[in-house]
Amino acid sequence: MKKNFIQKVANWGNFPVVEKNIKSEDSLSKIQDFVKNNNQIIARGNGRCYGDASLSDNILSTKRLNKFISFDRINGILECESGVLISEILEVIIPQGYFLYVTPGTKFISVGGAIASDVHGKNHHSEGCFSEYLLEFDLLDEKNEILKCSKQENPEKFWATVGGMGLTGIILSAKFKLKNIETTFIRQESLKAENLDEIFEFFENSESWTYNVAWIDCLQKGNNIGRSILLRGEHVLRHEISEKNGENPLKIVSKIQPKIPFFFPDFILNSFTVKIFNWLYYSKQNRKEVKQIVDYETFFYPLDFVHDWNKIYGKKGFIQYQMVIPKEKGKEGMRKILETIAKSGNGSFLAVLKLFGKNNPQAYNSFPIEGYTLALDFKVNYNLKNLVGKLDQIVEDFGGRIYLTKDAMSKSSLTGYLKNVENAKFVSLQHKRIMNGGSINKI
Amino acid sequence: MIILGSNSEVAQAFVEKALSDGEKYPVIYLLTSHRETTEKFAKHIEVKFLQNSEIIDLDLMKEIDFSTLEKVNSDLLFCAAGFLGEGTEEALYDYKNSEKIISINFAKLVPVINFFAEKMERQRFGTIIGLSSVAGDRGRQSNFIYGSSKAAFTAYLSGLRNYLFDKKVHILTVKPGFMDTKMTEGLPLNPKLTASPKQAATYIYKAFKKQKNVVYVLPIWGLIMLIIKIIPEFIFKKMKL
Numbered sequence: 001m002k003k004n005f006i007q008k009v010a011n012w013g014n015f016p017v018v019e020k021n022i023k024s025e026d027s028l029s030k031i032q033d034f035v036k037n038n039n040q041i042i043a044r045g046n047g048r049c050y051g052d053a054s055l056s057d058n059i060l061s062t063k064r065l066n067k068f069i070s071f072d073r074i075n076g077i078l079e080c081e082s083g084v085l086i087s088e089i090l091e092v093i094i095p096q097g098y099f100l101y102v103t104p105g106t107k108f109i110s111v112g113g114a115i116a117s118d119v120h121g122k123n124h125h126s127e128g129c130f131s132e133y134l135l136e137f138d139l140l141d142e143k144n145e146i147l148k149c150s151k152q153e154n155p156e157k158f159w160a161t162v163g164g165m166g167l168t169g170i171i172l173s174a175k176f177k178l179k180n181i182e183t184t185f186i187r188q189e190s191l192k193a194e195n196l197d198e199i200f201e202f203f204e205n206s207e208s209w210t211y212n213v214a215w216i217d218c219l220q221k222g223n224n225i226g227r228s229i230l231l232r233g234e235h236v237l238r239h240e241i242s243e244k245n246g247e248n249p250l251k252i253v254s255k256i257q258p259k260i261p262f263f264f265p266d267f268i269l270n271s272f273t274v275k276i277f278n279w280l281y282y283s284k285q286n287r288k289e290v291k292q293i294v295d296y297e298t299f300f301y302p303l304d305f306v307h308d309w310n311k312i313y314g315k316k317g318f319i320q321y322q323m324v325i326p327k328e329k330g331k332e333g334m335r336k337i338l339e340t341i342a343k344s345g346n347g348s349f350l351a352v353l354k355l356f357g358k359n360n361p362q363a364y365n366s367f368p369i370e371g372y373t374l375a376l377d378f379k380v381n382y383n384l385k386n387l388v389g390k391l392d393q394i395v396e397d398f399g400g401r402i403y404l405t406k407d408a409m410s411k412s413s414l415t416g417y418l419k420n421v422e423n424a425k426f427v428s429l430q431h432k433r434i435m436n437g438g439s440i441n442k443i
Numbered sequence: 444m445i446i447l448g449s450n451s452e453v454a455q456a457f458v459e460k461a462l463s464d465g466e467k468y469p470v471i472y473l474l475t476s477h478r479e480t481t482e483k484f485a486k487h488i489e490v491k492f493l494q495n496s497e498i499i500d501l502d503l504m505k506e507i508d509f510s511t512l513e514k515v516n517s518d519l520l521f522c523a524a525g526f527l528g529e530g531t532e533e534a535l536y537d538y539k540n541s542e543k544i545i546s547i548n549f550a551k552l553v554p555v556i557n558f559f560a561e562k563m564e565r566q567r568f569g570t571i572i573g574l575s576s577v578a579g580d581r582g583r584q585s586n587f588i589y590g591s592s593k594a595a596f597t598a599y600l601s602g603l604r605n606y607l608f609d610k611k612v613h614i615l616t617v618k619p620g621f622m623d624t625k626m627t628e629g630l631p632l633n634p635k636l637t638a639s640p641k642q643a644a645t646y647i648y649k650a651f652k653k654q655k656n657v658v659y660v661l662p663i664w665g666l667i668m669l670i671i672k673i674i675p676e677f678i679f680k681k682m683k684l
Contacts, residue, residue, distance in 0.1 A: 003629035024628060027480050064452075064625065067483045068490035080490075081483075092491050 009059065012310050013050035014317030015380050015408055016441040018429065024061035028146075031170065034060055035144045035425065042428040043170040045083055045110025049117065050320040051408030052429040052441060053165055060170055062112050068092065069173060076178035077135065082112030082171045087304075095250050098178035099235075099296070101133040105352075107301050112171040117405040118163035118366040122211040122233070122300075125357035129366050130176075131162040137174035142425035146172065160420040163365035165404050167421035167431055183249035185236040186211070186299040190290045192282070196226025196338070200331050203355045203372075206232045211299070214353040217278040218376065219271065221342045225335060227282060228353065233299055242293070253297040259307040263315045269379055274347035303350075312349075313379050321388065322375035322403040323395045323414070324356060330372035333398035337374060337391060344387045348376035365418050367403045375406065385409065404430065412437045445517045445559065447501070447552075448524030449473035449481045452624045453574065456644035457521055458484075462492040464648070470495045472515045476502040503551040504543065509558060518569040520559050524552055525574060527589055527626050541588050548592035553599055560603060563612045572615045572651060573600045577659065580618070580668040583684040604656060616657045617647050620664035636663065 010017040021038070025031045035041060042056035046063070062083035069079040076098050078089065086100065087107040093099065104119040113119075115137060118129045136150035139161060147169075149158040161168045193199035199214055206212050209232040216228040241249055303309055310318070325333035334353070341348065352375045356368040378384055392411045395402065402414040412434045421431075433441070444461070446454050458471060471488070473496050475481040481498050488494040499511060503524060526547035528540050535541070546552075556571065563569030578586055579593030597616060604614035621627065621637040638646070643660045650658040659665040671684070 004631065005629045007629075024625075026483075026625065027477075029479075067487040069483075069486055071490045 011047045011049050011051060011054060013319050014310060015319060016052055018055055020057055020059055022059040022061055024064045026064035032144055035140060039425060041426050043112060043166045045113035046085055046108055048106060048109045049405045053404055055429045056427060062110060076180060077175060078178055079175040080111060081173045083110050085110055091252055093178055094184055094252055097181055097250055099181045101127055101179045102130045103300055106304055108304060111174050115162055115171055115174060116164060116166040118363060120368050122213040124368055125207060125355055126210050128360060129363060129368060131363045133177040135175045135177060138172040139169045140172055141169040142423040159362055162363050164418060164421050167426050169426055181235050182238040183236045183241050184251060184296045185245060185293050186233040186296060187236050188231060188233045188292055188294050188299060190285060191230045192285055192288050193228045193230060195224060196331060196335055199226050199228045199230060202230045210234050216351045216353045217282055218338055218341045218351040219275055219278060219347045225338050236293060253295045255297060255305060257305060257307050260309055260311040263311045266314045269313060271345045271347045274349055277349060316380040318377050318379045319408045320375060320377050320406040322373060322406045323400050324369055324371050324373040325398045325400040326371040329398045333394060334372055334374060336394045340390050346378050346383060346387050348378055351376045409441055444468050445472045445515055445520045447474050447522040449475040450477035451523035452640040453643050454521055454523035455484050456640040457647055458488060460644040460648045462494055470497055473498045474501040503547050512558060516562060520571045522556060522573045544588050545592045549595045564607060564610045567611045570613045572617060574617050577618050577620045577664050577668050581671050585684060613654055615651055615655060617660060619643060619660045
């Protein structure tokens with residue numbers, strides 16, 4: 001058997017699939033050799049971005065940069081290598097009474113990915129992006145030198161790298177601040193909204209809650225457009241906890257995780273099955289308002305429960321489309337978007353709506369701007385390009401933009417917002433596509 | 444616990460498995476020829492499990508100073524030292540490559556294990572876990588230098604088990620099939636037959652707890668190797684395996 005590092009690789013959406021040179025290393029000297037001997041490099045963590053962001057001709061996988069470096073248990077400061085996953089971090093910090101300030105909807109992302117995407121969570125309006133809590137990181141830059149970056153040291157590189165999609169170099173390790181928690185439980189309220197007006201009202205009335213997110217049925221039409229369920233949550237304090245959970249308030253939750261064993265055939269997911277799913281989800285809750293105590297896994301990572309859920313979308317894969325529209329035009333924009341999707345019949349299983357708070361102007365490469373953000377999954381098919389084109393046009397008309405971590409085919413006027421990332425060493429297929437001004441991902 | 448070949452991902456995963464199972468050791472001795480990466484691992488288990496460890500330099504390709512190992516005492520030795528080398532086609536007649544394979548997998552390794560086996564024999568207690576390979580079950584044209592060194596190692600472990608049986612020291616022989624590690628990155632391995640280090644560590648840890656003698660990782664490899672072993676030689680010699 002001969003070694004061959006040219007391999008098929010795709011990110012979470014399984015679109016696009018490319019054959020590229022991919023290698024993982026665990027020592028700095030070998031990573032530096034890789035950078036010296038190659039051009040057109042991008043770092044890749046756990047491949048949980050959806051499109052072509054962490055793909056390039058030469059991919060340096062950080063999966064073997066998986067070690068913890070230090071943990072200040074008193075001040076809640078953790079340092080680890082960039083390939084460590086959030087799931088691994090939680091196992092270490094939760095028993096000590098800590099959680100991450102910012103976590104996206106999956107815990108299977110790497111720390112390097114969290115920085116490169118400057119990820120946000122259900123608490124963007126109250127606590128901002130990942131970079132708010134990032135103290136420092138080591139970056140292997142285009143000169144193949146290690147640069148310590150923080151808000152004080154090399155701040156230009158620091159701010160270009162957060163949200164910079166890996167284009168400034170390879171993040172080797174990072175140090176960040178953790179959030180104190182007294183229990184691992186979340187006090188959750190779910191509110192049913194009949195339509196778009198109501199869900200917007202809910203969001204605006206819930207700004208004092210730490211966590212807010214809504215699931216939205218995007219196949220509804222007419223008066224029902226925007227039918228949705230808002231989930232809001234707060235960490236449960238020690239004294240608020242019931243006796244049953246009181247014995248071990250900082251328990252790690254591990255659930256038996258079913259796996260999707262193979263790619264589902266194409267016909268399984270269609271607008272009919274999505275309609276049934278959405279109907280079931282919406283009808284599951286009878287009352288207008290439900291209050292309950294849930295564990296952190298249920299609240300933050302409902303999808304992680306099913307391993308490889310991306311295979312449900314079939315071999316051709318899917319894209320996630322996430323855009324943000326400025327707050328003042330949010331409702332009008334969302335209505336247009338939802339109308340367009342309902343008309344297309346390209347139903348999205350999981351449509352998530354959120355209200356972003358004010359952005360940190362220093363983190364100029366980060367995606368979030370104050371406004372409404374909607375994330376949708378679409379199965380890849382021949383109509384998709386057309387639908388994305390229409391949605392892009394609406395987003396552009398309303399002054400919005402697209403989340404690069406999800407993007408695989410949007411127009412470059414919505415995705416070309418990164419600054420200070422150009423160099424001769426590091427580039428991704430996504431960045432090349434955006435710079436070329438068009439889509440090169442063939443369906 | 445003593446780890447021989449601490450840079451091995453399977454060894455590291457085994458340590459993590461034992462620690463997350465709640466085991467505590469006064470100190471874990473990490474014997475290695477790769478200090479840089481092993482230092483990272485030592486810090487890692489300190490952060491994650493508050494586990495003490497000590498790194499001891501040991502390069503099987505150099506003269507071994509056994510006095511540095513005098514203080515190293517434990518009732519568990521995990522031996523993951525090994526070297527795959529280049530495949531046969533490229534390097535069969537490269538004597539340096541052959542020598543290195545035989546040395547690290549067998550010739551230079553055995554005296555080190557003997558050193559610890561003797562200590563265990565004296566304390567009349569302990570377990571030695573040795574990572575051999577399915578490649579040692581039958582010599583095949585694709586990697587028989589590596590395979591034969593592992594065959595020798597398997598035979599050694601079997602003899603040692605027999606010898607130490609009434610001295611209350613147990614030997615576990617582990618025969619991994621395909622593994623997803625640094626050593627095999629880039630090889631076209633069938634994912635269904637390939638174990639991740641974490642998966643392998645879980646199997647090995649279970650086998651250790653149950654005092655098994657020989658285990659295949661993944662278990663399917665036991666069946667595959669059985670078939671490979673029973674093919675008559677006059678057919679086998681014509682096969683391209």
